[in-house]
Amino acid sequence: MTIEGEKTTTPAAASGQARRGIVGRLSWGLADQAASSLSNFVVGIYVARSLGLTAFGVFSLAWVTYGVVLSVSRGLATDPLVVRFSGVSDASWRGAVARSSGTALGVGTAIGAACLVVGLAVGGRVGPAFACLGVMLPGLLLQDAWRYAFFAAGTGRKAFVNDVVWGVALVPAMVVAAHVGSVSAFVLAWGASAAVAAVYGCFQSGIRPRPTGARAWLREHHDLSYRYLVENVGVSGASQLRAYGLGAIVGVSAVGVVRGAELLLGPFMAVLMGLSLVTVAEAARVLRRAPHRLGVFCLLLGGAQAVAALLWGAALLLMPERLGELVLGDVWSSASELIVPVTLGVAGAGLGTGAAAGLRALAAARRSLRSQLFASACYVAGGLGGAVVAGTLGSAWGVAAATLCGSAVWWLQLRSALREHHHKPPIPEVRTQ
Numbered sequence: 001m002t003i004e005g006e007k008t009t010t011p012a013a014a015s016g017q018a019r020r021g022i023v024g025r026l027s028w029g030l031a032d033q034a035a036s037s038l039s040n041f042v043v044g045i046y047v048a049r050s051l052g053l054t055a056f057g058v059f060s061l062a063w064v065t066y067g068v069v070l071s072v073s074r075g076l077a078t079d080p081l082v083v084r085f086s087g088v089s090d091a092s093w094r095g096a097v098a099r100s101s102g103t104a105l106g107v108g109t110a111i112g113a114a115c116l117v118v119g120l121a122v123g124g125r126v127g128p129a130f131a132c133l134g135v136m137l138p139g140l141l142l143q144d145a146w147r148y149a150f151f152a153a154g155t156g157r158k159a160f161v162n163d164v165v166w167g168v169a170l171v172p173a174m175v176v177a178a179h180v181g182s183v184s185a186f187v188l189a190w191g192a193s194a195a196v197a198a199v200y201g202c203f204q205s206g207i208r209p210r211p212t213g214a215r216a217w218l219r220e221h222h223d224l225s226y227r228y229l230v231e232n233v234g235v236s237g238a239s240q241l242r243a244y245g246l247g248a249i250v251g252v253s254a255v256g257v258v259r260g261a262e263l264l265l266g267p268f269m270a271v272l273m274g275l276s277l278v279t280v281a282e283a284a285r286v287l288r289r290a291p292h293r294l295g296v297f298c299l300l301l302g303g304a305q306a307v308a309a310l311l312w313g314a315a316l317l318l319m320p321e322r323l324g325e326l327v328l329g330d331v332w333s334s335a336s337e338l339i340v341p342v343t344l345g346v347a348g349a350g351l352g353t354g355a356a357a358g359l360r361a362l363a364a365a366r367r368s369l370r371s372q373l374f375a376s377a378c379y380v381a382g383g384l385g386g387a388v389v390a391g392t393l394g395s396a397w398g399v400a401a402a403t404l405c406g407s408a409v410w411w412l413q414l415r416s417a418l419r420e421h422h423h424k425p426p427i428p429e430v431r432t433q
């Protein structure tokens with residue numbers, strides 16, 4: 001019997017609402033990644049055209065180093081947040097975000113101090129850029145932490161707005177940096193605009209980061225955080241080793257050439273780097289509500305990214321030389337030769353990230369770590385081995401082959417993890433005090 005006036009929801013209607021919810025959150029995720037991609041693309045292009053090939057190589061080394069530190073912060077602070085606090089009660093989410101963002105802020109302060117000391121000691125062309133990066137790291141990591149927090153709560157709109165604020169703040173900062181005309185000025189402009197967005201994130205969430213809660217956060221989630229730390233550093237550390245090794249084998253300008261080619265694939269590189277902002281949270285929701293659909297969700301996710309990367313790469317091959325020179329300046333002539341291998345590498349990585357999201361949602365940290373260590377070892381071996389054999393172009397082809405091999409391993413591990421999970425009970429909500 002149904003009481004008059006009481007609304008009932010049929011299974012079909014509930015399923016439709018769930019699908020619309022997923023589409024809505026993914027749409028905001030795509031919008032946020034578009035804003036992030038555009039900002040990263042504009043910064044890279046602006047620096048490449050303003051500083052030239054060698055100075056752009058120095059900036060790229062600082063950028064890659066930031067990627068390593070960002071991976072540390074995500075592994076310790078925000079990856080566990082997305083896995084365990086997506087779709088939970090508001091009270092649980094707020095308590096977790098305060099400690100998670102405090103952990104990210106602490107990581108930025110500690111590693112930033114180390115970068116500052118090392119940069120001042122090294123000197124030369126590279127040292128000042130690293131010293132400036134050290135000063136900017138706390139704001140950069142806190143801004144990234146807010147994005148993760150908003151997607152865990154299913155409010156991707158706030159993450160999008162936060163990235164737009166960063167992009168707007170970038171405009172005057174880049175203009176000032178161009179007048180100064182140094183790598184350090186561009187690093188400071190990039191980091192200062194991120195700090196503006198980080199402060200705005202505090203007002204958006206109504207939460208103040210609690211660095212004092214970092215120890216408790218790490219203790220409660222050590223079973224995930226330290227494995228994710230090693231896994232994430234394996235990704236970015238492999239990129240850094242390849243960049244440093246390529247600079248030593250071929251020259252610093254080669255790092256700028258590779259970065260230029262990657263900028264041409266910028267939209268998909270940025271999506272891959274920030275994938276867990278959206279997909280891990282959504283995969284965790286799928287796992288709670290319809291575990292049997294997780295494999296299909298991951299396959300659709302990875303396949304869509306791979307196809308999109310291939311289509312974008314095909315469009316780049318048809319781009320007129322004059323337009324390429326307008327975009328990248330002197331970097332274009334060398335970077336254009338790498339479009340095909342870089343496109344294949346990004347497509348392979350996109351396919352693998354679908355499986356990676358599934359393993360994260362399953363909290364299969366051991367399998368995820370095993371896959372990433374294998375993929376990272378292949379990446380370094382392919383990138384540096386190719387550089388020894390055939391210079392910059394050989395390095396790009398070596399990375400493409402390594403990425404495809406790594407993707408296959410990710411999917412094998414996900415298949416095994418899904419079989420293991422089949423008879424397990426549903427994932428309980430994690431609560432915080």
